[in-house]
Amino acid sequence: MRTMRQEPGIAKERLVQGMALAVLLLMALYVVAGPSGLIAWGENQHLLEQRRAKLVELQGERNHLRNRVELLDPRKADPDLAGELLRSNLNVARSDEMVMLLP
Template sequence: MAGNHFLQLGKRRRVVARPHLPKRRFGRVVAVGALIFLGAMALVGPTGLRAWSESATVLEKRNAELAQLRAERERIANRVELLDPNNADPDLVGELLRSNLNVAHPDEVVVSRDD
């Protein structure tokens, strides 16, 4: 007798809507929306792939600029060392006197060149 209620011939079954089904759909829609948002941010967000490639390009430029500045710093440090008041390089001192003060030794001949 327990199985008789499944064999109801002639009677229509009534489908009852489940009240929790819209909540499940809403949760799924929110989850899919969140996944789409996270995927978009992974591509074009402030720390996404596009920003990462731009950062790599900027890093290469900054490394090149840093190498140039280090070379300039070494050149200046060498000049400072040559201009040490206790042991100055005479050639550099003469060059600086001639270029900055526009002086020449009495027995020197000045030859101008056209640039």
């Protein structure tokens, strides 16, 4: 009975091929599940949509505040807004006004 001996070059070649296969598998795993992989890409798209919606909301709020600042400019203040702020913040009322508290 004969036993086949492997040449040392074949074993070394198999080791190199095995290492190359392991590196390729790790790279494929990184592409799918890495921090910038396919899974993270979908999550990033969802976060981007949420942040765009929040940005639109904040821009609307900023425009509202910008309008109120323009109305309160000391050179040309809006008397209605100034009166409203005085009444609401300082509880100021004229003597001829009647205050009604609602529950």
